[in-house]
Amino acid sequence: MDDFTLDLADEAATIALGAALAQVMEPNLTIYLHGNLGAGKTTLVRGLLQGLDYQGKVKSPTYTIVEPYEVNRASQGAMNIYHFDLYRFNDEEEWESAGFRDYFNAQSICLIEWPERAAHLLPIPDIDVYILMQGVGRSVRITLHSQHARQCMQRLKQPY
Ligand SMILES: Nc1ncnc2c1ncn2[C@@H]1O[C@H](COP(=O)(O)OP(=O)(O)O)[C@@H](O)[C@H]1O
Numbered sequence: 001m002d003d004f005t006l007d008l009a010d011e012a013a014t015i016a017l018g019a020a021l022a023q024v025m026e027p028n029l030t031i032y033l034h035g036n037l038g039a040g041k042t043t044l045v046r047g048l049l050q051g052l053d054y055q056g057k058v059k060s061p062t063y064t065i066v067e068p069y070e071v072n073r074a075s076q077g078a079m080n081i082y083h084f085d086l087y088r089f090n091d092e093e094e095w096e097s098a099g100f101r102d103y104f105n106a107q108s109i110c111l112i113e114w115p116e117r118a119a120h121l122l123p124i125p126d127i128d129v130y131i132l133m134q135g136v137g138r139s140v141r142i143t144l145h146s147q148h149a150r151q152c153m154q155r156l157k158q159p160y
């Protein structure tokens with residue numbers, strides 16, 4: 001299925017979804033994370049990194065624009081995760097001068113909060129994730145746009 005929606009009752013459910021995604025994601029993916037401030041985009045990335053056994057702190061890269069992580073998965077070897085937050089991004093020249101374009105490569109997974117702030121600079125996404133507030137919890141809609149994304153996501157185990 002290329003479009004599905006899940007309920008996330010609490011923060012632990014968002015972390016658990018991130019950890020489940022960590023088990024199936026492979027390099028060479030661009031993932032857009034949509035949702036208002038406080039929706040849970042950074043929380044989802046935190047769960048994904050924890051699922052990859054990253055032990056350190058996962059900070060919001062609102063001021064640094066991007067936070068790089070190198071992680072290992074037994075089956076994959078080293079891979080790079082780049083967590084972008086473009087909420088405060090407003091300098092298109094910085095995109096080139098900082099070399100952000102190079103972060104999107106066959107060895108990396110890029111997760112991007114506020115992609116609409118740099119829409120024409122970004123590669124098109126393999127996956128869109130939309131997080132909506134729903135009562136005290138959240139609902140998350142995931143849409144898949146590439147064959148690579150479908151191949152990864154079909155391994156996602158129930159209940160996800
Ligand atoms: N499924 C959920 N239900 C309720 N609260 C959640 C859920 N997922 C995350 N949260 C909470 O919502 C806030 C999300 O913050 P954050 O992940 O920084 O949001 P964003 O990056 O989208 O601005 C955190 O306080 C977190 O504890």
Ligand SMILES: [Mg+2]
Binds near residue numbers: 041042043060085113
């Ligand atoms: Mg955030």
